[in-house]
Amino acid sequence: MPAAAPAGHGKTVLDWINAVVPPVFQTMAGLSAQPGTVFHPVHQPLVLQGVAGAIGLSGKVSGMVYTSFGKGLASFIAEKILGSVSSEQDLSDVVAELTNMVTGNLKSRFSDSGFNCTLTPPSVVTGNKISVNPKNCTLGVGMEFLVEGCPEPLCVYFFGVFNQ
């Protein structure tokens, strides 16, 4: 039976997002990522721009993690990682892998707190103004990051419900 997220879960999840995102970008691309605007709650529909990663969680916590990269940011990071000008396929692969790493680290935090879950494979969604409505979720939070060397922000969102 779905339960409302206990007080503080939003803050906790935001702390985890802030703890896991910068090391992923440092390790993968050698780039610092500084936290910016916090979204708590995220107003729906969520509008994604450019290239977005999506991974589902299912178990004691169920929901979705979305990463939203402007196309310029995705290209910039892909070139840092791959060392050359990148194709659409490269952008998609890089966004999927970064989303995998961020979500895998969040999964560990959830599991360590008693909310075991398993993950779906990643999907990458591209388009202009993609409007997303996650349903049946009691919590929706997000955080913007400013990646060194690129003016376009990265956004990481979590929508979920905690099951007893």
Added chain:
Amino acid sequence: MPAAAPAGHGKTVLDWINAVVPPVFQTMAGLSAQPGTVFHPVHQPLVLQGVAGAIGLSGKVSGMVYTSFGKGLASFIAEKILGSVSSEQDLSDVVAELTNMVTGNLKSRFSDSGFNCTLTPPSVVTGNKISVNPKNCTLGVGMEFLVEGCPEPLCVYFFGVFNQ
């Protein structure tokens, strides 16, 4: 460890999609849904138009189910179900519920065949030419349905990987 889908899984999943979709539309909206074009495999990126539902599966089978409704079809069905002209929120809720029912029935088929899984909450994605790349999936199949009284087709897609 991911295993390639055994021979026949594509055909099996298509048979299941064909078995579960028409009863959902008959029960919910009193409308017949006739199978049309089959996609086996689905070429990536998958392009969704209008209003699309998405639910993740995780477990012995992991992946995504997508339903793709043209906006006219979503409005037509929502009015059949709700009995009045529908708001954007109504369309989104109806697409989420239909996607839930289709995916819940598919989950039962997977579980009955030894591929237990749990589901993420549904998301509804709207936009013009939403391009989706499901990653790490060994199977991608889809089926078009023609819903009585509306020229726009419904498409139902499954992308997944079978874990041993």
